[in-house]
Amino acid sequence: MSSYHLDHLAYLETEAIHVLREVAAEFERPAVLFSGGKDSICILRLAEKAFRPSEIPMPFLNVETGHEFPELIEFRDRRAEELGAKLIVRTVDEAFEKGLATPTPGQVSRNQLQIPVLLGAIEEFQFDCCIGGARRDEEKARAKERFFSFRDAFGQWDPKNQRPEIWNLYNARLNPGENMRVFPLSNWTETDVWEYIKKEELEVPNIYFSHERECFHRAGQWLPVPPAHEANGKADPYEGARPTEQEEHRRMICRVRTIADMISTGMIESPAENIDDIISEVAAARVTERGTRADDKASEAAMEDRKKAGYF
Amino acid sequence: MSDAQQTIELLRFNTCGSVDDGKSTLIGRLLYDSKSIMEDQMEALERSADITGGGQVNLANLTDGLRAEREQGITIDVAYRYVATPKRKFIVADTPGHVEYTRNMVTGASTANLSIVLVDARNGVIEQTRRHSYISALLGIPHIVFAVNKMDLVDWSEERFREIREGIEAFLPKLNLFKDVKFIPISALEGDNVVTFSDRTPWYEGPTLLGHIESVHIASDWNLNGLRFPVQWVNRPNNPTDPALHDFRGLSGQIAGGIVKVGQEVLVLPSGQKSRIQEIWTYDGPLEEAFCPQSVTLRLEDDLDISRGDTIVGLDPLPGHSAELAGRVCWMNPRPLTAGKKYFLKHGTQTVQAMVTSLESRIDFETFEPKEASELAMNDIGEVRIRTAKPLTYDGYTANRLTGSFVLVEPGTNATVAAGMLHPPAQTYKPEYTDFSI
Numbered sequence: 001m002s003s004y005h006l007d008h009l010a011y012l013e014t015e016a017i018h019v020l021r022e023v024a025a026e027f028e029r030p031a032v033l034f035s036g037g038k039d040s041i042c043i044l045r046l047a048e049k050a051f052r053p054s055e056i057p058m059p060f061l062n063v064e065t066g067h068e069f070p071e072l073i074e075f076r077d078r079r080a081e082e083l084g085a086k087l088i089v090r091t092v093d094e095a096f097e098k099g100l101a102t103p104t105p106g107q108v109s110r111n112q113l114q115i116p117v118l119l120g121a122i123e124e125f126q127f128d129c130c131i132g133g134a135r136r137d138e139e140k141a142r143a144k145e146r147f148f149s150f151r152d153a154f155g156q157w158d159p160k161n162q163r164p165e166i167w168n169l170y171n172a173r174l175n176p177g178e179n180m181r182v183f184p185l186s187n188w189t190e191t192d193v194w195e196y197i198k199k200e201e202l203e204v205p206n207i208y209f210s211h212e213r214e215c216f217h218r219a220g221q222w223l224p225v226p227p228a229h230e231a232n233g234k235a236d237p238y239e240g241a242r243p244t245e246q247e248e249h250r251r252m253i254c255r256v257r258t259i260a261d262m263i264s265t266g267m268i269e270s271p272a273e274n275i276d277d278i279i280s281e282v283a284a285a286r287v288t289e290r291g292t293r294a295d296d297k298a299s300e301a302a303m304e305d306r307k308k309a310g311y312f
Numbered sequence: 313m314s315d316a317q318q319t320i321e322l323l324r325f326n327t328c329g330s331v332d333d334g335k336s337t338l339i340g341r342l343l344y345d346s347k348s349i350m351e352d353q354m355e356a357l358e359r360s361a362d363i364t365g366g367g368q369v370n371l372a373n374l375t376d377g378l379r380a381e382r383e384q385g386i387t388i389d390v391a392y393r394y395v396a397t398p399k400r401k402f403i404v405a406d407t408p409g410h411v412e413y414t415r416n417m418v419t420g421a422s423t424a425n426l427s428i429v430l431v432d433a434r435n436g437v438i439e440q441t442r443r444h445s446y447i448s449a450l451l452g453i454p455h456i457v458f459a460v461n462k463m464d465l466v467d468w469s470e471e472r473f474r475e476i477r478e479g480i481e482a483f484l485p486k487l488n489l490f491k492d493v494k495f496i497p498i499s500a501l502e503g504d505n506v507v508t509f510s511d512r513t514p515w516y517e518g519p520t521l522l523g524h525i526e527s528v529h530i531a532s533d534w535n536l537n538g539l540r541f542p543v544q545w546v547n548r549p550n551n552p553t554d555p556a557l558h559d560f561r562g563l564s565g566q567i568a569g570g571i572v573k574v575g576q577e578v579l580v581l582p583s584g585q586k587s588r589i590q591e592i593w594t595y596d597g598p599l600e601e602a603f604c605p606q607s608v609t610l611r612l613e614d615d616l617d618i619s620r621g622d623t624i625v626g627l628d629p630l631p632g633h634s635a636e637l638a639g640r641v642c643w644m645n646p647r648p649l650t651a652g653k654k655y656f657l658k659h660g661t662q663t664v665q666a667m668v669t670s671l672e673s674r675i676d677f678e679t680f681e682p683k684e685a686s687e688l689a690m691n692d693i694g695e696v697r698i699r700t701a702k703p704l705t706y707d708g709y710t711a712n713r714l715t716g717s718f719v720l721v722e723p724g725t726n727a728t729v730a731a732g733m734l735h736p737p738a739q740t741y742k743p744e745y746t747d748f749s750i
């Protein structure tokens with residue numbers, strides 16, 4: 001009998017492929033959120049497995065804060081092209097110009113501002129479903145979320161009133177203006193993601209591997225020193241996100257464990273040079289991957305509050 | 313053999329039982345003792361202990377992830393947690409105990425292979441214990457563990473443990489058969505018999521809870537008898553870069569039962585046409601055979617008109633095929649179910665209009681007997697008859713959890729209002745009849 005048995009990665013894979021095909025079949029205008037990060041890299045491979053030899057029947061969408069790691073953008077664009085997919089990028093800066101969003105005074109992080117940009121893109125393209133790479137093991141509010149996560153006409157998640165989700169029968173029905181967020185990797189852990197990347201020999205942006213970088217210490221984290229400001233007459237986009245006189249800074253051998261933008265991604269000191277090193281490092285880690293993200297440290301319910309407002 | 317070559321099995325389990333029986337604490341304990349809690353999670357727990365718990369760390373807060381849950385000290389919706397030990401990986405669903413959140417308990421239990429029912433040793437078996445045991449059985453969960461918790465509050469009394477065990481054994485025969493049943497005396501709060509053996513229960517000779525769930529035999533929990541392949545998505549490349557794929561017409565889906573082999577004779581329902589499997593296409597190359605629950609793309613020898621919602625089946629055993637169905641439903645909506653209402657019914661990859669033609673009975677959780685009823689209120693379970701606008705290709709739920717299950721969706725609100733489990737078909741599909749009619 002043992003030959004008719006799936007190991008845990010094969011099980012997670014078939015579950016995710018099933019979810020992706022349900023999306024393609026049930027929605028009119030779905031999109032895949034693709035940031036170039038490790039989780040969305042897995043989603044793209046799963047989409048190839050779900051839909052080949054056909055084209056992946058949905059565009060990719062990315063919301064930029066304007067503070068991205070350049071390595072990530074380069075990788076994202078290249079990967080989308082390799083897959084022959086249409087990549088749609090919407091930015092916080094454009095949203096400022098169009099009046100969809102306004103800068104928060106005194107707040108340099110644009111993490112929260114991704115919400116109106118995402119909702120604006122959903123409106124613009126009439127997307128009825130966005131596929132995301134979020135996993136339940138990342139955070140305790142996400143641990144509560146369904147595979148098919150219903151959002152009302154304002155993009156809001158109502159955690160106290162989620163649709164029952166029974167067996168693999170996903171209820172994809174929507175009224176006009178409503179929206180679904182779908183998370184095929186719901187049951188994957190950080191370790192599963194790296195094991196899958198290894199098994200599938202997937203390329204990941206080089207900032208996941210150990211490299212040398214100038215970092216500074218703020219609020220218990222080592223943040224990357226942003227690129228130098230060109231004297232072009234415009235305001236420095238990283239104002240407030242540069243080390244002050246008092247803040248310790250040094251060159252470090254480091255890598256990222258999870259990627260937001262340069263302002264909210266803590267670097268970890270690490271000698272991990274390849275996927276095997278990363279897998280061992282994750283296995284031995286004593287803090288969660290989200291422990292390195294400034295955006296989650298705001299409060300106990302930081303993620304829940306952002307999701308209620310329409311976050312990924 | 314190196315570790316990397318060993319395949320690690322995945323076990324999905326859920327905790328259930330009444331409010332305050334200790335479900336969330338048990339999962340917190342399991343995470344804590346298996347060293348699955350990270351330092352930042354522990355710090356957050358300690359911070360909240362200072363604010364809300366008078367300095368006492370509350371293990372339940374590890375899974376009670378919503379603000380409203382932490383404020384009220386209750387579990388409202390399922391939380392999923394992931395634990396890996398050297399022997400197995402676990403997907404854990406911590407489900408709520410309140411009757412009003414039964415729909416969330418069903419959500420967490422529907423995908424489990426093992427159910428842990430907690431019983432407070434002081435209170436013994438109460439209605440929620442019976443309800444959740446019944447639902448676990450109804451959902452066809454093959455393995456069940458009754459964890460008699462808070463043994464510290466009954467002086468580790470063997471007599472009390474036996475009493476509760478006998479109370480449960482008295483009603484178990486009325487439920488569907490579980491593959492195996494275990495009773496374990498524990499203290500979730502103090503950790504006795506959860507991960508490590510307790511020296512306070514010298515009279516108990518069984519395994520610890522973790523020891524049991526790490527070793528219980530689960531390999532045969534999927535249905536490998538009788539091919540069932542609900543067509544999920546028709547795979548037809550528009551602009552194939554490879555000219556050889558110009559005529560590619562694949563049927564993508566997840567095998568919901570049995571094994572499929574190249575060359576095998578199959579039947580497509582509802583049309584009743586016969587064909588053979590030409591190729592089992594996957595991104596990683598063609599396969600000679602594939603099995604439940606793999607996701608594949610099938611190509612048939614004949615170019616038939618097939619779309620989403622059709623089912624490709626093996627010839628033995630044949631499934632039921634009918635628009636008149638009988639089964640049990642768990643009702644999950646504040647507006648009660650009455651006969652005559654119309655819904656959308658989702659079964660496999662097919663959504664059809666359906667009408668509940670009659671409500672036969674409602675289960676009484678005191679006796680587990682069906683009682684006459686005119687409506688099903690939220691969280692009731694009852695027998696119904698349903699007529700669908702198109703016939704379903706199905707099996708009895710006890711034979712196949714994937715082809716024997718359905719949900720009802722209310723038109724307008726789009727609320728998922730019921731989880732349904734079909735009775736075995738009175739008669740199976742008759743292929744001769746269609747041959748004749750052509």
Ligand SMILES: Nc1nc2c(ncn2[C@@H]2O[C@H](COP(=O)(O)OP(=O)(O)O)[C@@H](O)[C@H]2O)c(=O)[nH]1
Nearest residue numbers: 331332333334335336337372461462499500501
């Ligand atoms: N003394 C004792 N208290 C327990 C035990 N397990 C849980 N509790 C307490 O029972 C209460 C309810 O626990 P909780 O895990 O929230 O129950 P749930 O509603 O089933 O999830 C909490 O105050 C726990 O500390 C136990 O083994 N012994």
Ligand SMILES: [Mg+2]
Nearest residue numbers: 335336386387
């Ligand atoms: Mg609880």
